[in-house]
Amino acid sequence: MFTKAPLIPLLLAAGTALAQNSVVIPNGYENAPGPSAFIGPLHGDPRTNQFIIRESQLTAIVGQDITAIAFRLPASATSDWPIVEVTYFSYDILLSDGVNPSSRQFDFFANVVGPQDLVRTGPLVVTPFSFTTGGAPNDFGPEIELNEPWHYAGGNLVVEVLHTGHDQGFRNNDAVGTSEPGYLTEFANIWQGTGPSPVQGNFSIIKLITDGATCPPDLNGDGVVDADDFFLFLQLFADGDPRADFNNDGVIDADDFFAFLNAFAAGC
Ligand SMILES: [Ca+2]
Numbered sequence: 108m109f110t111k112a113p114l115i116p117l118l119l120a121a122g123t124a125l126a127q128n129s130v131v132i133p134n135g136y137e138n139a140p141g142p143s144a145f146i147g148p149l150h151g152d153p154r155t156n157q158f159i160i161r162e163s164q165l166t167a168i169v170g171q172d173i174t175a176i177a178f179r180l181p182a183s184a185t186s187d188w189p190i191v192e193v194t195y196f197s198y199d200i201l202l203s204d205g206v207n208p209s210s211r212q213f214d215f216f217a218n219v220v221g222p223q224d225l226v227r228t229g230p231l232v233v234t235p236f237s238f239t240t241g242g243a244p245n246d247f248g249p250e251i252e253l254n255e256p257w258h259y260a261g262g263n264l265v266v267e268v269l270h271t272g273h274d275q276g277f278r279n280n281d282a283v284g285t286s287e288p289g290y291l292t293e294f295a296n297i298w299q300g301t302g303p304s305p306v307q308g309n310f311s312i313i314k315l316i317t318d319g320a321t322c323p324p325d326l327n328g329d330g331v332v333d334a335d336d337f338f339l340f341l342q343l344f345a346d347g348d349p350r351a352d353f354n355n356d357g358v359i360d361a362d363d364f365f366a367f368l369n370a371f372a373a374g375c
Pocket residue numbers: 324325326327328329330331332333335336
């Protein structure tokens with residue numbers, strides 16, 4: 108006998124979707140098309156692309172788990188893509204901390220700081236006409252989901268995308284050129300195809316999607332609520348830092364202290 112139980116996962120899924128958050132890099136291009144295009148993360152030939160992103164571009168998602176990335180077609184594209192189903196034999200994504208874009212080298216390993224985590228691997232299938240045109244900017248294409256969420260605790264970020272290409276040939280995407288403001292200070296790209304070493308390239312406009320979940324008492328955004336957060340709160344409180352206004356009423360007072368204590372005790 109059927110019951111209404113299957114509705115519950117649906118409702119939960121809807122709730123998760125509503126909580127989603129995202130950031131578009133470079134900042135400022137969420138609602139504006141890029142001035143350039145790039146033949147990289149969507150192209151038919153194998154490519155490795157490394158996005159080197161300064162922390163100032165990522166303040167909207169500090170303390171959140173990245174769950175997917177997305178790209179979009181350039182404003183110059185005249186027809187939706189792909190016209191038949193496209194399969195990348197392998198589409199890998201690696202995430203890590205990184206150097207400042209101004210310090211980037213033409214060396215994938217040199218730009219990574221700390222461990223580099225393989226957060227997605229395996230084939231990627233792109234549904235026909237799922238990347239649309241006619242917008243300024245165009246809508247982002249389907250989210251390329253990570254196999255597992257990756258906690259962004261702050262700092263510079265390196266997103267590396269390696270793919271084996273597909274049999275549908277040319278495909279560029281919306282991008283920002285190397286002479287635009289912010290390139291090499293706020294963001295940078297190196298890439299490699301069949302050449303002997305990585306070279307500089309336009310920065311593909313990339314959307315990072317998170318689960319939107321934040322943990323207010325995790326003040327330092329490292330994914331755990333512990334004594335470090337407690338002492339950080341005391342410091343912020345003593346300094347009159349706006350982040351100490353824990354109940355967001357515009358005043359820093361004892362109410363914030365108790366609100367923090369309660370959230371701290373509750374954990375996340
Ligand atoms: Ca913490």
